[in-house]
Amino acid sequence: SQKIEQNSEALNIQEGKTxxxxxxxxxxxxAYLQWYRQDPGRGPVFLLLxxxxxxxxxxxxxxxxxxxxLKQSLFHITASQPADSATYLCALDETGDYKLSFGAGTTxxxxx
Amino acid sequence: xxxxxxxxxxQVTQMGQEVILRCVxxxxxxxxxxxxxxxxxxxxxxxxFYNNEISEKSEIFDDQFSVERPDGxxxxxxxxxxxxxxxxxxxxxxxxxxxxxxxxxAGTRLSVL
Numbered sequence: 001s002q003k004i005e006q007n008s009e010a011l012n013i014q015e016g017k018t019x020x021x022x023x024x025x026x027x028x029x030x031a032y033l034q035w036y037r038q039d040p041g042r043g044p045v046f047l048l049l050x051x052x053x054x055x056x057x058x059x060x061x062x063x064x065x066x067x068x069x070l071k072q073s074l075f076h077i078t079a080s081q082p083a084d085s086a087t088y089l090c091a092l093d094e095t096g097d098y099k100l101s102f103g104a105g106t107t108x109x110x111x112x
Numbered sequence: 113x114x115x116x117x118x119x120x121x122x123q124v125t126q127m128g129q130e131v132i133l134r135c136v137x138x139x140x141x142x143x144x145x146x147x148x149x150x151x152x153x154x155x156x157x158x159x160x161f162y163n164n165e166i167s168e169k170s171e172i173f174d175d176q177f178s179v180e181r182p183d184g185x186x187x188x189x190x191x192x193x194x195x196x197x198x199x200x201x202x203x204x205x206x207x208x209x210x211x212x213x214x215x216x217x218a219g220t221r222l223s224v225l
Contacts, residue, residue, distance in 0.1 A: 032212060043116075043203045043216030044155060089155065098143065098207060099168055100214065102155040 006103040021075040023090030029068040036089040080110045114138045116217035124223045133189045135204030145205040194224045
Protein backbone atom coordinates (compact mmCIF):
# COMPACT_ATOMS: atom_id res chain seq x y z
CA SER A 1 0.00 0.00 0.00
CA GLN A 2 0.98 3.62 -0.36
CA LYS A 3 3.18 5.34 2.14
CA ILE A 4 2.03 8.92 2.55
CA GLU A 5 4.41 11.34 4.19
CA GLN A 6 3.65 14.88 5.22
CA ASN A 7 6.47 17.25 6.07
CA SER A 8 7.23 18.20 9.64
CA GLU A 9 4.60 17.53 12.19
CA ALA A 10 4.33 21.22 13.11
CA LEU A 11 4.67 24.50 11.27
CA ASN A 12 4.69 27.84 13.08
CA ILE A 13 4.30 30.97 11.00
CA GLN A 14 3.60 34.66 11.43
CA GLU A 15 0.22 36.03 10.44
CA GLY A 16 0.22 37.25 6.86
CA LYS A 17 2.91 34.81 5.71
CA THR A 18 2.44 31.85 3.42
CA UNK A 19 2.43 28.35 4.85
CA UNK A 20 3.61 25.59 2.53
CA UNK A 21 2.87 21.97 3.37
CA UNK A 22 4.20 18.93 1.56
CA UNK A 23 2.64 15.56 0.87
CA UNK A 24 4.76 12.81 -0.69
CA UNK A 25 3.60 9.35 -1.68
CA UNK A 26 5.63 6.34 -2.63
CA UNK A 27 3.89 4.18 -5.17
CA UNK A 28 1.68 4.71 -8.17
CA UNK A 29 0.10 8.09 -8.66
CA UNK A 30 -3.54 8.23 -7.64
CA ALA A 31 -6.19 9.62 -9.93
CA TYR A 32 -6.69 12.46 -7.48
CA LEU A 33 -5.46 13.75 -4.16
CA GLN A 34 -7.35 15.60 -1.47
CA TRP A 35 -6.56 17.97 1.37
CA TYR A 36 -8.58 18.13 4.55
CA ARG A 37 -8.49 20.34 7.62
CA GLN A 38 -8.90 18.85 11.09
CA ASP A 39 -9.44 20.86 14.25
CA PRO A 40 -8.77 19.28 17.68
CA GLY A 41 -11.45 16.76 18.59
CA ARG A 42 -13.27 17.18 15.28
CA GLY A 43 -13.62 15.27 12.05
CA PRO A 44 -11.72 16.11 8.86
CA VAL A 45 -13.26 18.82 6.70
CA PHE A 46 -12.73 18.69 2.95
CA LEU A 47 -10.82 21.60 1.45
CA LEU A 48 -9.58 20.82 -2.05
CA LEU A 49 -9.33 17.99 -4.56
CA UNK A 50 -6.81 17.96 -7.39
CA UNK A 51 -6.77 15.45 -10.23
CA UNK A 52 -3.71 13.90 -11.79
CA UNK A 53 -4.13 15.94 -14.97
CA UNK A 54 -4.36 19.21 -13.05
CA UNK A 55 -1.20 21.03 -12.08
CA UNK A 56 -2.77 23.54 -9.75
CA UNK A 57 -6.05 24.24 -7.99
CA UNK A 58 -7.09 27.32 -6.01
CA UNK A 59 -9.80 28.14 -3.54
CA UNK A 60 -9.72 31.58 -1.96
CA UNK A 61 -6.39 31.75 -0.07
CA UNK A 62 -5.61 28.08 -0.61
CA UNK A 63 -3.58 26.64 -3.45
CA UNK A 64 -2.70 23.02 -4.20
CA UNK A 65 -0.25 21.65 -6.74
CA UNK A 66 0.18 18.07 -7.88
CA UNK A 67 3.38 16.77 -9.45
CA UNK A 68 3.01 13.12 -10.47
CA UNK A 69 6.67 12.98 -11.54
CA LEU A 70 7.88 13.96 -8.09
CA LYS A 71 4.96 12.07 -6.46
CA GLN A 72 4.27 15.17 -4.45
CA SER A 73 1.55 17.66 -3.66
CA LEU A 74 2.13 21.07 -2.14
CA PHE A 75 -0.54 22.90 -0.16
CA HIS A 76 -0.22 26.64 0.33
CA ILE A 77 -2.10 28.94 2.67
CA THR A 78 -1.46 32.52 1.60
CA ALA A 79 -1.98 35.61 3.79
CA SER A 80 -2.35 33.26 6.75
CA GLN A 81 -4.58 34.13 9.69
CA PRO A 82 -4.74 32.78 13.25
CA ALA A 83 -8.04 31.11 12.26
CA ASP A 84 -6.06 28.95 9.82
CA SER A 85 -4.40 27.22 12.78
CA ALA A 86 -5.31 23.53 12.48
CA THR A 87 -3.95 20.19 11.31
CA TYR A 88 -3.98 19.69 7.56
CA LEU A 89 -4.28 16.19 6.16
CA CYS A 90 -3.34 14.87 2.76
CA ALA A 91 -5.50 11.98 1.54
CA LEU A 92 -5.29 9.57 -1.39
CA ASP A 93 -7.78 7.20 -2.88
CA GLU A 94 -5.46 4.28 -3.47
CA THR A 95 -7.73 1.89 -5.28
CA GLY A 96 -10.23 4.14 -6.99
CA ASP A 97 -13.05 2.97 -4.76
CA TYR A 98 -13.04 6.04 -2.53
CA LYS A 99 -11.34 4.39 0.41
CA LEU A 100 -9.15 7.22 1.66
CA SER A 101 -5.65 6.79 3.04
CA PHE A 102 -4.51 9.74 5.12
CA GLY A 103 -1.14 11.18 5.94
CA ALA A 104 -0.28 11.90 9.56
CA GLY A 105 -0.97 15.59 9.05
CA THR A 106 0.90 18.82 9.57
CA THR A 107 -0.19 21.08 12.42
CA UNK A 108 -0.06 24.73 11.45
CA UNK A 109 0.00 27.46 14.08
CA UNK A 110 -0.37 31.04 12.88
CA UNK A 111 0.88 33.65 15.34
CA UNK A 112 -0.82 37.03 15.44
CA UNK B 113 -25.70 23.20 5.38
CA UNK B 114 -26.37 19.45 5.74
CA UNK B 115 -23.96 17.59 7.96
CA UNK B 116 -23.14 14.11 9.18
CA UNK B 117 -24.31 13.65 12.76
CA UNK B 118 -22.72 11.21 15.18
CA UNK B 119 -23.89 10.11 18.61
CA UNK B 120 -22.80 9.89 21.31
CA UNK B 121 -19.91 12.34 21.26
CA UNK B 122 -18.17 10.32 23.97
CA GLN B 123 -18.76 6.69 24.93
CA VAL B 124 -17.11 5.08 27.92
CA THR B 125 -17.32 1.31 28.23
CA GLN B 126 -15.77 -1.59 30.05
CA MET B 127 -13.52 -4.02 28.21
CA GLY B 128 -15.54 -6.89 26.77
CA GLN B 129 -18.75 -4.90 26.48
CA GLU B 130 -20.61 -4.27 23.25
CA VAL B 131 -20.93 -0.74 21.92
CA ILE B 132 -22.93 0.75 19.09
CA LEU B 133 -21.83 3.99 17.53
CA ARG B 134 -24.48 5.83 15.59
CA CYS B 135 -24.34 8.03 12.56
CA VAL B 136 -26.90 9.91 10.49
CA UNK B 137 -25.33 10.52 7.08
CA UNK B 138 -26.30 13.40 4.87
CA UNK B 139 -29.67 12.77 3.29
CA UNK B 140 -29.51 11.44 -0.30
CA UNK B 141 -25.88 10.37 0.05
CA UNK B 142 -25.33 6.83 -1.20
CA UNK B 143 -21.95 5.76 0.18
CA UNK B 144 -21.05 5.45 3.84
CA UNK B 145 -17.79 4.97 5.66
CA UNK B 146 -16.31 4.45 9.10
CA UNK B 147 -12.79 5.58 9.97
CA UNK B 148 -10.98 5.62 13.26
CA UNK B 149 -8.18 7.72 14.69
CA UNK B 150 -6.21 6.53 17.67
CA UNK B 151 -4.93 9.47 19.71
CA UNK B 152 -1.92 11.03 18.00
CA UNK B 153 -2.12 8.74 14.97
CA UNK B 154 -3.45 8.84 11.42
CA UNK B 155 -7.06 8.60 10.40
CA UNK B 156 -7.53 4.98 9.26
CA UNK B 157 -10.16 3.47 7.00
CA UNK B 158 -12.33 0.77 8.55
CA UNK B 159 -15.17 -0.02 6.17
CA UNK B 160 -17.21 1.26 3.27
CA PHE B 161 -20.89 0.51 2.70
CA TYR B 162 -23.10 0.86 -0.34
CA ASN B 163 -26.44 -0.53 -1.38
CA ASN B 164 -26.91 -2.22 1.99
CA GLU B 165 -23.72 -4.17 1.93
CA ILE B 166 -20.06 -3.80 2.75
CA SER B 167 -18.02 -2.69 -0.25
CA GLU B 168 -14.61 -2.97 1.35
CA LYS B 169 -13.11 -3.41 4.77
CA SER B 170 -9.65 -3.04 6.22
CA GLU B 171 -7.64 -5.52 8.25
CA ILE B 172 -8.72 -3.65 11.36
CA PHE B 173 -12.36 -4.49 10.66
CA ASP B 174 -12.35 -8.05 12.02
CA ASP B 175 -15.21 -10.25 13.20
CA GLN B 176 -15.72 -8.08 16.26
CA PHE B 177 -16.94 -5.24 14.05
CA SER B 178 -20.16 -4.97 12.10
CA VAL B 179 -22.07 -2.23 10.34
CA GLU B 180 -25.72 -1.82 9.63
CA ARG B 181 -28.10 0.58 8.02
CA PRO B 182 -31.24 -0.37 9.97
CA ASP B 183 -33.48 2.24 8.36
CA GLY B 184 -33.28 4.95 5.75
CA UNK B 185 -31.34 7.38 7.89
CA UNK B 186 -29.06 5.67 10.41
CA UNK B 187 -25.73 3.95 9.88
CA UNK B 188 -24.24 2.12 12.85
CA UNK B 189 -20.93 0.58 13.83
CA UNK B 190 -21.05 -2.20 16.40
CA UNK B 191 -18.08 -3.55 18.30
CA UNK B 192 -19.13 -6.82 19.94
CA UNK B 193 -16.50 -7.22 22.61
CA UNK B 194 -14.42 -4.12 23.09
CA UNK B 195 -10.70 -4.22 23.78
CA UNK B 196 -8.49 -1.57 25.29
CA UNK B 197 -6.93 -0.96 21.88
CA UNK B 198 -10.33 -0.04 20.43
CA UNK B 199 -10.10 3.26 22.28
CA UNK B 200 -10.07 5.91 19.55
CA UNK B 201 -12.11 8.55 17.77
CA UNK B 202 -14.50 6.95 15.32
CA UNK B 203 -15.59 9.02 12.36
CA UNK B 204 -18.52 8.36 10.09
CA UNK B 205 -18.44 9.80 6.57
CA UNK B 206 -20.84 9.88 3.66
CA UNK B 207 -20.48 10.65 -0.02
CA UNK B 208 -22.96 11.57 -2.71
CA UNK B 209 -22.85 9.28 -5.71
CA UNK B 210 -21.55 11.81 -8.18
CA UNK B 211 -18.65 13.35 -6.30
CA UNK B 212 -15.47 12.05 -4.76
CA UNK B 213 -15.73 14.19 -1.62
CA UNK B 214 -16.43 12.55 1.71
CA UNK B 215 -18.17 14.49 4.45
CA UNK B 216 -17.14 13.57 7.96
CA UNK B 217 -19.01 13.74 11.21
CA ALA B 218 -17.54 15.24 14.37
CA GLY B 219 -16.73 11.77 15.67
CA THR B 220 -17.42 9.62 18.71
CA ARG B 221 -14.65 9.28 21.23
CA LEU B 222 -14.66 5.69 22.50
CA SER B 223 -12.87 5.05 25.77
CA VAL B 224 -12.48 1.40 26.75
CA LEU B 225 -11.53 0.90 30.39
